[in-house]
Amino acid sequence: MSELFITTGGIIKLLFQAIYWCRDAYWNMDKILYQITEIGNNTLPVATLIALSSGAVLSLQSGPTLASFGIEENLGGIVGLSMVKEIGPVMASILIAGRMGSAMSAEIGSMSVYDEIDALKTMNINPVRFLVMPRFLAMILALPVLVLFMDVVGWFGGALVASANPEIGLSYQVYFRNLADFVTVKAVFNGLIKAFIFGIIISIVSCYVGLRTKGGPREIGRSVTKAVVLSFILVLVSDYFITRILLFMNID
Amino acid sequence: MSNNGNSLLNYLESTPMDLRVSNLYKSFPDKEVLKGLDLHVGPSETHVILGKSGVGKSLLLKCICGLEPYNSGSVFLNGEQVLSDKDLAKYKIGFVFQSSALFNSMSVSDNVGIYLREHRLVKDEDQYRSLVSGALELVGLSGVEEQFPSELSGGMKRRVATARVLVMSPDLILFDEPTTGLDPMMTKTIGELIVTLKETINTTQVVVTHDIEFGKYIADRISIISEGKIIDVGDPGNLENSCNEVVKSFISKKFDEREGKYEERI
Ligand SMILES: Nc1ncnc2c1ncn2[C@@H]1O[C@H](COP(=O)(O)OP(=O)(O)OP(=O)(O)O)[C@@H](O)[C@H]1O
Ligand SMILES: [Mg+2]
Numbered sequence: 024m025s026e027l028f029i030t031t032g033g034i035i036k037l038l039f040q041a042i043y044w045c046r047d048a049y050w051n052m053d054k055i056l057y058q059i060t061e062i063g064n065n066t067l068p069v070a071t072l073i074a075l076s077s078g079a080v081l082s083l084q085s086g087p088t089l090a091s092f093g094i095e096e097n098l099g100g101i102v103g104l105s106m107v108k109e110i111g112p113v114m115a116s117i118l119i120a121g122r123m124g125s126a127m128s129a130e131i132g133s134m135s136v137y138d139e140i141d142a143l144k145t146m147n148i149n150p151v152r153f154l155v156m157p158r159f160l161a162m163i164l165a166l167p168v169l170v171l172f173m174d175v176v177g178w179f180g181g182a183l184v185a186s187a188n189p190e191i192g193l194s195y196q197v198y199f200r201n202l203a204d205f206v207t208v209k210a211v212f213n214g215l216i217k218a219f220i221f222g223i224i225i226s227i228v229s230c231y232v233g234l235r236t237k238g239g240p241r242e243i244g245r246s247v248t249k250a251v252v253l254s255f256i257l258v259l260v261s262d263y264f265i266t267r268i269l270l271f272m273n274i275d
Numbered sequence: 276m277s278n279n280g281n282s283l284l285n286y287l288e289s290t291p292m293d294l295r296v297s298n299l300y301k302s303f304p305d306k307e308v309l310k311g312l313d314l315h316v317g318p319s320e321t322h323v324i325l326g327k328s329g330v331g332k333s334l335l336l337k338c339i340c341g342l343e344p345y346n347s348g349s350v351f352l353n354g355e356q357v358l359s360d361k362d363l364a365k366y367k368i369g370f371v372f373q374s375s376a377l378f379n380s381m382s383v384s385d386n387v388g389i390y391l392r393e394h395r396l397v398k399d400e401d402q403y404r405s406l407v408s409g410a411l412e413l414v415g416l417s418g419v420e421e422q423f424p425s426e427l428s429g430g431m432k433r434r435v436a437t438a439r440v441l442v443m444s445p446d447l448i449l450f451d452e453p454t455t456g457l458d459p460m461m462t463k464t465i466g467e468l469i470v471t472l473k474e475t476i477n478t479t480q481v482v483v484t485h486d487i488e489f490g491k492y493i494a495d496r497i498s499i500i501s502e503g504k505i506i507d508v509g510d511p512g513n514l515e516n517s518c519n520e521v522v523k524s525f526i527s528k529k530f531d532e533r534e535g536k537y538e539e540r541i
């Protein structure tokens with residue numbers, strides 16, 4: 024139990040340190056851009072696939088039911104809102120946690136195990152500034168962009184099925200006109216807030232677990248698992264509460 | 276680049292440090308490692324600490340440079356007691372790790388130049404490159420700038436790690452077992468490097484080792500550590516004349532065990 028408090032405290036402390044060191048972001052632009060490129064290269068292909076199939080499945084499952092009531096023209100709005108508010112942010116976060124969070128904890132974990140973090144400290148180079156801040160910033164900037172990308176790809180996935188599936192048989196024009204009616208800037212913004220918070224969670228948790236890695240090579244593997252599982256749990260649990268708060272604040 | 280010798284030597288500005296460790300205690304939940312250790316290393320001195328494996332030599336170095344907290348006792352740098360990380364940050368203490376601890380994802384030149392880059396100490400790319408190659412030249416490793424740590428031998432890694440420390444203009448350099456895992460030829464090269472550094476940059480050096488011959492070759496003074504304390508200090512010449520029984524047995528035993536030791540390290 025005390026372990027839980029120590030971990031929570033440590034993660035929050037690391038978050039504040041990362042925020043503090045953002046003041047040196049300008050001087051570390053190269054590292055931040057490198058991390059953003061890494062995120063892009065590693066996630067875009069899979070992100071396209073996931074978004075396309077999520078949109079398609081949403082369409083496939085709700086389309087025929089709506090059609091049976093004769094209200095299939097509302098499909099655009101349903102797929103559009105689901106993608107923007109929930110599927111986009113959550114899928115993107117799961118993908119980023121699995122792909123980049125694991126890489127971050129492995130890289131930083133191996134640096135801890137092989138004394139590289141200690142080497143940084145003896146050279147008066149703050150490990151949070153050098154390692155955590157660029158990853159933190161890259162992720163909170165890249166994740167919302169990735170979500171926007173996945174939203175749009177998901178809409179197309181939905182449209183594709185809506186027009187191709189004979190049980191639905193909805194034209195692109197009708198689908199997108201309805202989507203445009205329902206999906207407001209506010210709804211998109213709502214999803215981006217989630218993505219932003221998930222980005223904070225994933226980057227800080229992964230870096231924290233990496234920095235706390237001690238022992239031998241086996242611990243690196245254990246850290247990766249721990250970082251990914253902890254990120255998943257925190258993302259999914261916080262998703263509920265963020266939604267609740269957004270509803271309460273009437274941003275939803 | 277300057278004509279009168281190595282660009283790094285012209286750039287370096289270190290003030291050899293006076294190091295004093297007094298009554299240092301350090302324990303872990305399951306065992307007490309350092310038990311009231313005293314040590315004094317004068318400015319520009321190369322001080323060798325000899326001791327068996329596991330007595331806490333690495334730990335002592337880590338306590339000195341602030342990587343490990345200690346339970347009680349004090350460390351004085353140039354006569355001032357270290358009370359916080361701020362006191363430590365005033366000084367430049369280079370640490371050459373037992374494992375070299377090079378950054379595996381970075382090229383040799385990025386490894387060596389990291390201190391200059393991160394503290395924004397160089398005016399331009401030219402100065403950066405000449406300082407990095409100057410440092411590598413000093414450790415006898417020209418032309419490996421573009422290689423990665425995984426492509427280097429153990430001895431080369433140790434020397435790159437030394438070069439990385441040199442660009443800091445260190446006031447004190449701590450070497451943790453610089454010869455472990457190296458063959459006798461490379462051990463000699465490292466020994467010569469440490470002696471050269473003593474002559475050229477004149478900084479204070481503390482070298483931890485369990486290789487007696489190596490220690491005697493480089494040392495101005497030698498301390499023997501055993502059971503958490505320094506049990507004897509002396510010149511390399513009169514180590515054999517020590518009247519301390521533990522020192523005597525350590526020195527004689529060491530020679531017998533030597534073959535076995537090398538076995539163990541591989
Ligand atoms: N984090 C730690 N937790 C518990 N015990 C530790 C820890 N670090 C070191 N020790 C113990 O402290 C003792 C001294 O370790 P240290 O690494 O300083 O030895 P050493 O003299 O450098 O040995 P070697 O010559 O093998 O490098 C060892 O017995 C080790 O078990
Ligand atoms: Mg050691």
